[in-house]
Structure formats: C-alpha cells, structure tokens
Amino acid sequence: MSRVTSAEKIAAARAEGRPALIGYLPAGFPDVETSIEAAVALAENGVDVIEMGIPYSDPVMDGAVIQEATVQALANGFRVAQIFDIVRGITARTNAAVMVMTYWNPVLSLGVDEFARRFAEAGGAGLITPDLVPDEADQWFAASEKYGLERVFLIAPSSTEARVKRTVEASSGFVYCVSLMGVTGARAEVSSAAQAVVDAAHGAGAENACVGLGVSRREHVQEIGSYADGVIVGTALVAALRDGGVPAVGRLAAQLSGRA
Amino acid sequence: MNASDDSLKHASGPYFGQYGGRWMPESLMAAMDELTQTFEDAKADPAFIEEVKELNRNYSGRPSLLTEAKRFSAQACGGVRIFLKREDLNHTGSHKINNVLGQALLAKRMGKTRIIAETGAGQHGVASATAAALMGLECVVYMGAEDTRRQALNVARMQLLGATVIPVTVGSQTLKDAINEALRDWVANVDNTHYLLGTAAGGHPFPAMVRYFHQVIGEEAREQVLAQTGRLPDAVTACIGGGSNAIGIFHGFLDDKDVELYGYEAGGDGVDTDRHAATITLGKPGVLHGARSYLMQDDDGQTIESHSISAGLDYPGVGPEHAYLADIGRVHYEPVTDTEAMDAFKILCRTEGILPAIESAHALAGTIRLAQRKLAEGAKPEETIIIANLSGRGDKDVSTAAQWFGMLEDDAANTPEGN
Numbered sequence: 001m002s003r004v005t006s007a008e009k010i011a012a013a014r015a016e017g018r019p020a021l022i023g024y025l026p027a028g029f030p031d032v033e034t035s036i037e038a039a040v041a042l043a044e045n046g047v048d049v050i051e052m053g054i055p056y057s058d059p060v061m062d063g064a065v066i067q068e069a070t071v072q073a074l075a076n077g078f079r080v081a082q083i084f085d086i087v088r089g090i091t092a093r094t095n096a097a098v099m100v101m102t103y104w105n106p107v108l109s110l111g112v113d114e115f116a117r118r119f120a121e122a123g124g125a126g127l128i129t130p131d132l133v134p135d136e137a138d139q140w141f142a143a144s145e146k147y148g149l150e151r152v153f154l155i156a157p158s159s160t161e162a163r164v165k166r167t168v169e170a171s172s173g174f175v176y177c178v179s180l181m182g183v184t185g186a187r188a189e190v191s192s193a194a195q196a197v198v199d200a201a202h203g204a205g206a207e208n209a210c211v212g213l214g215v216s217r218r219e220h221v222q223e224i225g226s227y228a229d230g231v232i233v234g235t236a237l238v239a240a241l242r243d244g245g246v247p248a249v250g251r252l253a254a255q256l257s258g259r260a
Numbered sequence: 261m262n263a264s265d266d267s268l269k270h271a272s273g274p275y276f277g278q279y280g281g282r283w284m285p286e287s288l289m290a291a292m293d294e295l296t297q298t299f300e301d302a303k304a305d306p307a308f309i310e311e312v313k314e315l316n317r318n319y320s321g322r323p324s325l326l327t328e329a330k331r332f333s334a335q336a337c338g339g340v341r342i343f344l345k346r347e348d349l350n351h352t353g354s355h356k357i358n359n360v361l362g363q364a365l366l367a368k369r370m371g372k373t374r375i376i377a378e379t380g381a382g383q384h385g386v387a388s389a390t391a392a393a394l395m396g397l398e399c400v401v402y403m404g405a406e407d408t409r410r411q412a413l414n415v416a417r418m419q420l421l422g423a424t425v426i427p428v429t430v431g432s433q434t435l436k437d438a439i440n441e442a443l444r445d446w447v448a449n450v451d452n453t454h455y456l457l458g459t460a461a462g463g464h465p466f467p468a469m470v471r472y473f474h475q476v477i478g479e480e481a482r483e484q485v486l487a488q489t490g491r492l493p494d495a496v497t498a499c500i501g502g503g504s505n506a507i508g509i510f511h512g513f514l515d516d517k518d519v520e521l522y523g524y525e526a527g528g529d530g531v532d533t534d535r536h537a538a539t540i541t542l543g544k545p546g547v548l549h550g551a552r553s554y555l556m557q558d559d560d561g562q563t564i565e566s567h568s569i570s571a572g573l574d575y576p577g578v579g580p581e582h583a584y585l586a587d588i589g590r591v592h593y594e595p596v597t598d599t600e601a602m603d604a605f606k607i608l609c610r611t612e613g614i615l616p617a618i619e620s621a622h623a624l625a626g627t628i629r630l631a632q633r634k635l636a637e638g639a640k641p642e643e644t645i646i647i648a649n650l651s652g653r654g655d656k657d658v659s660t661a662a663q664w665f666g667m668l669e670d671d672a673a674n675t676p677e678g679n
Contacts (some may be wrong), residue, residue, distance in 0.1 A: 068430075105546045105562075107561070
C-alpha cells in the first residue's frame with residue numbers, strides 16, 4: 001500500500017493556495033466503526049489530514065470535551081491494537097493522510113518498534129506526540145526512520161528559541177504549533193500568540209507549521225491560514241460527533257473547509 | 261556535595277539509571293528549565309540554605325525526635341531495638357512540610373505569586389496551604405471529588421488556611437486525576453504559577469528536588485542513632501507511595517553499605533488481588549506524570565487504579581529514584597496489606613501512646629516482619645537496631661481506623677474524622 005504523508009497533503013493544499021485542514025477525532029469514540037465512518041466523513045468534506053487520537057487514561061493536554069470522549073471510548077472497550085484496524089479502515093476508503101495522536105505510554109507498552117511497524121503496515125503517515133519531546137525520543141527516532149513515519153512534535157508560546165530549533169529539526173511532516181498556553185478546547189477567538197509561534201517555527205526552518213488548540217470555526221481557519229501552513233481542529237469536531245453523529249461531523253468539516 | 265563516583269547519594273537527575281527524565285508536554289519545558297536552574301542556584305546559595313534551616317528549626321520544629329519504642333519492640337518485635345523517626349511531630353503533622361517550605365521559597369525566588377498542588381487525603385494539600393499562608397502566596401489545591409467528601413475536615417483546614425480546593429470530577433476522580441488537573445492548570449497559568457508537587461515523582465527536577473528537601477530526615481536520623489546507640493542501625497524502613505518520606509530517610513544511609521533499606525508498598529487487599537498499590541512489586545516500567553518509572557498499568561499502557569486503605573499510598577506510580585534503587589538491589593521493596601498495617605497501627609497506639617498515620621503504619625508492619633525475620637535468622641534482639649520512619653501522625657485517620665476496628669455505630673460511620 002502506498003502511504004499518503006501529511007507533507008504531501010500540505011504541499012497539495014499549498015499548491016491550491018490554501019492552508020491544509022487537519023481534523024482530530026478520538027479513535028473508538030463512540031465505537032470503532034463509528035470513528036472510522038466519522039473520519040471518512042472528514043475526508044469527504046475537505047479535510048486533508050486526519051488525526052486519530054488514542055484514548056488514554058491520563059490525557060494531561062486535553063480539555064473536558066476530549067477527556068469525556070476518550071473516557072467513553074475506553075469504557076466502551078477500546079483497545080490500543082484497534083488503532084491499526086481504524087487506520088487501515090480509513091486509508092482504504094480515503095486519500096487523506098492519517099496521523100495518530102498518542103500519549104507515549106501506550107506506545108511504550110506495546111513497544112515502540114512494534115507499534116511503528118504495525119502502524120506503517122496499516123497505512124499510517126506518522127505520530128503526533130503531545131507528551132514526548134525530542135529529548136526523550138531516541139527510540140522513536142529509530143523506529144520512525146526504519147518505517148518511514150512522520151514525527152510531529154509540538155512547540156508552544158513558552159518554547160525558547162533553542163527548543164524551537166531543536167524541535168523543528170526533530171520533526172518531519174509538520175510542526176504542531178500550540179496556539180496558546182492551555183489544553184485542548186474550543187475558544188471564541190484564536191490566540192494572539194499563535195502567529196508568533198508559527199513565525200518562530202518558520203524562522204527555525206520549518207517547512208510546514210500547523211496551528212492547533214482553540215480552533216473551531218471557518219473564520220479561524222481563514223485567519224490562521226493567512227500565516228500558517230495548516231490548521232488543526234479537534235474539540236469542535238468531537239463535540240459535533242457527540243451531539244449529531246457522523247452527519248454533523250461531515251457538515252462541520254464542510255463548513256471548516258469552505259465547501260458549505 | 262562531595263559524592264564520589266560510586267556514591268549513591270545526591271543523584272542529581274534527570275536520570276536514575278533508565279528511570280526519570282522529562283516525559284511532559286513541550287508547553288511546560290520552559291518552566292521545568294526555570295525551576296531546575298532556580299533550584300541549582302539556590303542549593304549553591306548559603307543564604308537559601310540558611311533560610312531553609314531557619315524555617316525547619318523555628319517553624320516546623322526540626323530536628324524531629326528519634327524515639328526508642330521499647331514496649332512496641334517487646335510486644336511485636338521480639339526485643340529487636342526499634343527507633344521511630346518522629347516526622348509526625350513536625351508542624352502540620354507529617355514530613356510533607358519539609359518539601360512544601362523549600363518549594364514555596366523557590367516559587368518566591370522565581371517571582372511566582374500562585375502555587376497549585378494535588379492532594380489525596382489532604383496532607384500535602386494542608387501542608388501546601390500552610391506554606392502559602394506563611395509566604396503570602398495564592399494557593400489552589402486539586403483533590404479528587406470523592407476524597408473531598410471523605411476528607412471534609414481536611415478541605416475545611418485548607419480553606420481556613422486561605423486555599424481554594426477544587427474537586428476533580430474527571431477521569432477516575434482520584435489522586436492521579438488530581439495531578440492531571442494540576443498539570444492542566446499549570447500549562448495554562450505557568451507564567452505566575454508554581455506547581456508544588458508533593459512527592460518525589462514527576463519530571464526532572466522534581467524527584468531530585470523533593471528528595472533534597474527531605475534529606476534532612478535521614479541526616480538527622482543518622483546523627484541521632486549514632487548519638488543514642490553509638491552505631492549505625494541494621495536496617496531503615498519507610499512506607500512508599502510516591503516515595504518522598506522514604507527517599508528522604510534512605511538518602512542518609514545510601515552509602516552505608518551495611519545498613520539494609522526497606523520500603524513498604526501498599527498491598528491493599530493483597531497482591532494476589534487486583535486491589536493494591538504495590539507499584540514496584542507488581543508494576544512494570546512506563547511513563548506517567550513526567551517520569552519513567554515502575555507503573556501499575558494494563559497490557560495497553562493504560563494506568564490501573566490503585567487501592568489502599570491509606571490515601572497517601574494510593575498512587576499507581578512511584579518516584580524514579582526508587583525504581584533505580586530497586587533494580588540495583590540497594591533498597592528492598594515489599595508489600596504490606598491493609599490488615600497488616602492496621603494491626604501495626606493498633607499495636608503502636610497501645611504500646612507507645614503514638615497514633616501513627618496509616619501510611620506510616622505500613623512501615624511499622626514491615627518493621628515487625630523484618631524484626632521477626634532477623635530473629636529467625638539468628639540475630640540477637642538486643643544487638644539489632646531498626647529505624648522506622650514515622651512519616652506522619654494519625655489524627656486524620658481516626659475515622660478510618662474507628663470504622664476498621666468497628667468502634668463506630670453504623671449511623672455514625674460517615675461522620676468526618678476529628679483533626
């Protein structure tokens with residue numbers, strides 16, 4: 001299977017003169033099948049890169065909406081190995097790049113190499129790692145090189161210049177620019193700090209700098225798209241799935257991408 | 261200090277063997293770097309060292325006593341000499357004050373005006389609220405919603421001291437979720453806020469820093485036992501949750517190779533059940549709350565809920581330095597069940613007139629077991645010395661203990677304990 005990378009999808013969006021749209025959903029929420037259908041609905045409504053989150057018992061970077069969704073997914077019996085079925089299910093039916101967002105202990109538990117091998121076989125593009133910094137990522141560097149996976153690390157408004165540089169150098173695919181000091185969750189306005197984080201990433205040589213946290217509306221996408229290479233929407237999509245099921249996810253994705 | 265190459269003392273982190281490190285969001289890295297630098301500078305500053313000593317002496321009441329427990333020894337330990345390191349006599353009633361005063365001073369050095377803390381039963385929360393009041397800092401304490409109900413009086417204590425207590429209703433609503441919520445608060449408020457972590461776990465520099473502020477326990481105990489008996493003990497014992505009191509007393513003896521060190525984990529209903537907190541005994545390495553260490557986790561790497569009658573030991577992780585000391589065999593870690601701990605709790609009350617924290621009762625139960633083992637191996641009781649760290653007083657546990665021993669009428673069983 002030929003894998004689609006986030007770098008390819010972001011480049012394609014750039015060629016069309018727009019930022020890439022990246023959509024997050026929790027794997028296994030509310031169940032495995034529905035989460036695949038919801039991800040397919042994202043791709044069918046203009047989302048370029050799909051980010052599936054692995055539900056984890058201690059999600060310190062997530063706000064209430066995503067916490068509640070992942071708690072429910074775990075209560076419904078989600079097992080980490082199902083992420084590979086989900087990725088396979090999405091890549092079989094869409095042309096989106098499929099990333100997985102995961103806290104690191106589930107990966108460590110399975111074994112970093114084993115996880116990377118099975119993820120690559122399923123057609124996954126790479127991992128977004130909210131609690132893994134390059135300083136602790138030796139095993140992940142080795143596995144991602146071995147299996148050709150993208151490494152998306154995060155930078156924040158608090159990141160020093162030296163850390164931005166190190167993180168940009170360690171990342172591939174894109175750099176995840178945290179727009180504000182806080183956890184995931186929809187906010188009325190985009191943080192004024194976001195552009196400075198993107199500028200720092202670009203200044204350190206990042207080809208693709210994408211902005212996440214607090215992004216929920218089409219006008220956010222347009223605003224951030226004026227300076228960033230991609231825009232990441234999570235909580236708003238999770239709330240749509242919770243409240244209106246797969247059709248609501250498709251409708252919101254269409255709005256975010258400007259198709260509706 | 262002057263640690264030689266083969267010394268185990270003063271390990272500076274971030275790594276303890278394969279454990280420790282900083283498995284945390286990038287958003288917090290700048291704050292962790294700032295804290296590390298502030299801590300390193302403070303350790304090298306005689307004025308800071310004197311400030312800590314002065315508070316320990318004139319506010320906490322240090323040095324804490326080393327009390328020989330002769331009747332406890334005679335009744336339960338076959339005459340093996342037992343000495344109790346009396347952290348229960350510190351201001352606020354446990355060893356926790358050592359760490360909170362030190363970290364609150366560092367918070368002030370960093371210009372932070374607000375501290376946040378997690379708490380299980382409330383001891384660390386009360387200690388944090390105390391330090392905040394003393395130093396004029398705003399204090400917010402995160403506490404599992406269930407714990408706020410069970411420990412209503414400790415919530416009131418924190419509030420009387422001026423702290424805001426936030427019940428945590430997400431996740432499993434326990435201590436680990438209180439830590440998660442505190443971390444989320446810290447990410448959002450790191451500019452003016454210091455996270456005053458209460459145990460020797462977490463990302464670097466917390467394990468080495470929390471140990472540093474508790475090292476005074478072991479330093480005093482070593483001097484005191486030499487003064488009272490003329491020699492070092494055969495063994496030192498402590499209870500282990502995250503492991504702050506234990507690492508504090510062990511540190512003083514790490515390089516005394518003939519002194520055996522024992523840490524007693526919460527065995528809950530028993531390590532053959534799924535209700536315990538025996539992290540080192542039954543866990544496997546993983547990352548949680550910023551550090552790589554032993555962890556109670558399922559096959560998917562999801563954290564497993566721990567269980568113990570002692571809220572202070574009811575944590576599914578353990579400090580990374582303990583993980584290392586376990587692997588190299590310098591410290592022996594064993595589980596103690598709720599029943600064993602409560603039996604020892606009662607014996608100490610009745611023989612010495614000291615009401616221990618249930619956490620500390622785990623160390624006492626382990627001490628009894630160890631003394632009996634020594635005797636079985638042929639040790640002469642009067643020539644055998646064990647120091648047990650009595651990490652806290654049991655006033656907070658009166659309700660739990662009264663229920664355990666059936667002293668309460670059914671309709672009074674939900675009455676909050678006295679303090």
